Amino acid sequence: MDASQNSAPAAPTAETPAIRVENLTMSYGDFVIMRDLDFTVQRGDIFIIMGGSGCGKSTLLRVLVGLKEPAAGRVVYREGSLWDAEPEKRDQILRRTGILYQSGALFSSMTLAENISLPLSQYTRLSRKDIRELASLKLALVGLAGFEDFYPSEISGGMCKRAGLARAMALDPDILFFDEPSAGLDPVSAHLLDELILELRESLGATFVVVTHELASIFAIGNNSVFLNVDTRTMTASGDPKELLAHSTDPNLRHFLTRGQE
Amino acid sequence: MTYQKTQTAPADAPRREILTENGILTLRLTGVWRKDRPFPDIQPVLAALAATPPPKALRFDTAGVAGWDSLFLTQCRAILALAGERRVDVDLSGLPDGTASLLELAQKVPERQGAARKTSHAPFLERMGDLGLGLYQATGNLLEFVGEMTLACLALARGKAVFQRSGLVALMYQASIEALPIVSLISLLVGLILAFVGAIQLSQFGAQIYVSTIVGIAMVRVMGAIMTGIIMAGRTGAAYAAELGTMQVNEEIDALRTFGFSPTQFLVLPRMIALVVMMPLLCIYADLMGILGGFIVGVLMLNINPVQYLTHTWQSVPLANFWIGLVHSTVFGVLVAMAGCYRGMRCGRSALAVGQATTSAVVTSILAIIIATAIITVACNIIGV
Numbered sequence: 045m046d047a048s049q050n051s052a053p054a055a056p057t058a059e060t061p062a063i064r065v066e067n068l069t070m071s072y073g074d075f076v077i078m079r080d081l082d083f084t085v086q087r088g089d090i091f092i093i094m095g096g097s098g099c100g101k102s103t104l105l106r107v108l109v110g111l112k113e114p115a116a117g118r119v120v121y122r123e124g125s126l127w128d129a130e131p132e133k134r135d136q137i138l139r140r141t142g143i144l145y146q147s148g149a150l151f152s153s154m155t156l157a158e159n160i161s162l163p164l165s166q167y168t169r170l171s172r173k174d175i176r177e178l179a180s181l182k183l184a185l186v187g188l189a190g191f192e193d194f195y196p197s198e199i200s201g202g203m204c205k206r207a208g209l210a211r212a213m214a215l216d217p218d219i220l221f222f223d224e225p226s227a228g229l230d231p232v233s234a235h236l237l238d239e240l241i242l243e244l245r246e247s248l249g250a251t252f253v254v255v256t257h258e259l260a261s262i263f264a265i266g267n268n269s270v271f272l273n274v275d276t277r278t279m280t281a282s283g284d285p286k287e288l289l290a291h292s293t294d295p296n297l298r299h300f301l302t303r304g305q306e
Numbered sequence: 307m308t309y310q311k312t313q314t315a316p317a318d319a320p321r322r323e324i325l326t327e328n329g330i331l332t333l334r335l336t337g338v339w340r341k342d343r344p345f346p347d348i349q350p351v352l353a354a355l356a357a358t359p360p361p362k363a364l365r366f367d368t369a370g371v372a373g374w375d376s377l378f379l380t381q382c383r384a385i386l387a388l389a390g391e392r393r394v395d396v397d398l399s400g401l402p403d404g405t406a407s408l409l410e411l412a413q414k415v416p417e418r419q420g421a422a423r424k425t426s427h428a429p430f431l432e433r434m435g436d437l438g439l440g441l442y443q444a445t446g447n448l449l450e451f452v453g454e455m456t457l458a459c460l461a462l463a464r465g466k467a468v469f470q471r472s473g474l475v476a477l478m479y480q481a482s483i484e485a486l487p488i489v490s491l492i493s494l495l496v497g498l499i500l501a502f503v504g505a506i507q508l509s510q511f512g513a514q515i516y517v518s519t520i521v522g523i524a525m526v527r528v529m530g531a532i533m534t535g536i537i538m539a540g541r542t543g544a545a546y547a548a549e550l551g552t553m554q555v556n557e558e559i560d561a562l563r564t565f566g567f568s569p570t571q572f573l574v575l576p577r578m579i580a581l582v583v584m585m586p587l588l589c590i591y592a593d594l595m596g597i598l599g600g601f602i603v604g605v606l607m608l609n610i611n612p613v614q615y616l617t618h619t620w621q622s623v624p625l626a627n628f629w630i631g632l633v634h635s636t637v638f639g640v641l642v643a644m645a646g647c648y649r650g651m652r653c654g655r656s657a658l659a660v661g662q663a664t665t666s667a668v669v670t671s672i673l674a675i676i677i678a679t680a681i682i683t684v685a686c687n688i689i690g691v
């Protein structure tokens with residue numbers, strides 16, 4: 045009864061948030077990582093998930109993209125609740141998302157072009173030539189033009205990250221999830237990646253959910269955020285990071301946002 | 307030990323004096339406290355701290371310390387930890403420059419509650435219970451995997467399975483052509499060995515010609531299949547576990563899943579097909595190589611006429627044996643592929659886990675091969691072939 049009500053898709057209006065997280069609790073076995081997470085990602089947001097190392101950011105991302113079942117609570121996309129949906133419905137919801145993993149996670153047995161082509165050839169009816177050209181375009185967008193036929197083992201860690209980003213964008217998703225996109229990049233590349241994200245939001249109108257602890261990025265691109273506190277194992281604040289810095293009184297968050305100065 | 311005794315301690319060896327004055331414990335340290343020199347035993351200090359009543363305060367006198375490194379810090383840490391527990395006042399000012407601040411730094415981030423693993427030994431019954439639960443879970447996991455595999459095979463039968471055809475060709479190549487040299491060598495040698503062992507017995511009765519029967523039946527019925535099975539378990543099953551395990555570590559399997567691909571169809575199914583198709587072919591090849599081994603011994607050592615050896619093999623080995631051999635090798639193909647892929651797919655996210663997955667893939671498949679052989683042999687006995 046309840047589930048059917050939940051998943052009944054209220055016709056998405058302009059105001060329907062991209063993702064709503066309600067009372068989410070995540071755990072590995074009996075070990076609770078985070079409890080009672082409650083936040084909303086609006087369409088077009090660049091939403092930052094921040095928090096200290098090991099607080100559960102990657103785990104939260106895994107729950108949001110359907111890889112790990114939460115212990116309690118709901119993740120509601122525009123089409124309905126992710127974890128209450130049938131597997132096919134869940135696949136359909138997730139088809140509109142793209143993910144950049146912390147380690148890049150390129151398929152090591154395929155070239156960069158094949159990595160990007162794989163979802164395209166599965167979910168579109170494009171010709172081989174079109175797919176190849178799309179793959180080249182996506183690689184060029186992340187500054188890897190000419191690397192189509194390289195294997196992931198033949199390029200640097202930072203390049204793997206960027207290729208992973210190109211693959212995440214393969215199906216022109218509405219929501220992109222990034223796990224620490226700038227970790228392992230030099231400051232200039234990290235800055236370029238921020239620019240790229242802003243540009244992509246303008247041009248694709250996509251929503252971004254970004255895990256990062258790069259303060260420069262947080263303030264440069266984020267317009268909404270959630271802060272996960274390791275000590276209390278729950279979120280302590282949500283909102284525009286610049287405003288949080290100006291107004292929040294939570295000592296842990298201030299400590300984080302001021303690089304431990306306060 | 308003897309080495310240490312005969313060596314006279316260098317002048318700057320670390321030394322410690324424990325002085326007690328009005329209940330104040332002072333540690334006077336001299337020498338160089340570095341990893342390359344044996345430290346004096348820490349027990350007397352701990353004993354002094356643990357004494358009742360505990361000392362009022364703990365001081366350090368390190369004016370004579372000429373050098374130190376992090377091993378020195380670990381000693382200090384152990385001493386400070388006990389001092390804290392016994393509520394002894396500690397004066398860090400006597401420690402060398404830098405040590406005090408490092409020790410404070412180490413103390414600063416409190417140990418996370420609940421994060422440290424409990425290593426205490428559980429009572430026997432609890433451990434047996436855990437073992438039982440573990441077995442129960444493992445069985446559940448295995449059944450789940452078998453179920454997923456069955457669904458994938460059904461999808462394949464309906465032509466709906468999603469995997470890369472080009473990848474399948476490469477896998478088949480790896481599981482056949484690339485395995486030929488080792489299969490040739492081992493089956494040839496097994497044929498030789500069987501012939502030798504048989505020859506010694508049979509020539510006592512002048513029945514050398516039956517060497518061809520022994521080698522033929524043994525190779526075709528089980529040995530060819532078992533040898534290829536074990537070779538492929540070590541070669542290909544291990545490779546599957548390592549490949550899939552590394553993909554797990556690398557988040558590649560997660561990536562596949564979020565693209566809506568079923569990892570079972572995309573990764574496991576082609577590996578299974580490759581082995582199930584190639585194992586019987588390899589087995590036939592191994593049979594022939596084994597017979598060749600017997601032929602070499604028969605012709606060169608027992609002076610049997612080559613044509614006679616071959617015709618006798620052909621006439622005395624019932625064709626049913628050939629089919630039984632093929633059944634064996636097909637079953638082994640399924641088992642080796644299942645074991646390798648199961649261990650790989652259930653692999654943890656570390657290099658260590660990949661190593662364990664590989665090892666257990668090989669052990670599991672060899673065990674499964676032997677058990678399956680026993681079952682098939684008994685079954686053949688019952689139906690009388």
Ligand SMILES: Nc1ncnc2c1ncn2[C@@H]1O[C@H](COP(=O)(O)OP(=O)(O)OP(=O)(O)O)[C@@H](O)[C@H]1O
Binds near residue numbers: 099100101102103
């Ligand atoms: N497979 C697992 N089993 C048990 N505990 C796990 C597992 N994976 C992660 N954890 C625990 O979950 C917590 C959160 O891990 P997670 O990877 O989500 O952290 P994170 O916030 O992404 O950290 P980082 O910023 O360093 O990437 C950690 O304390 C870790 O010990």
Ligand SMILES: [Mg+2]
Binds near residue numbers: 101102223
């Ligand atoms: Mg992480």
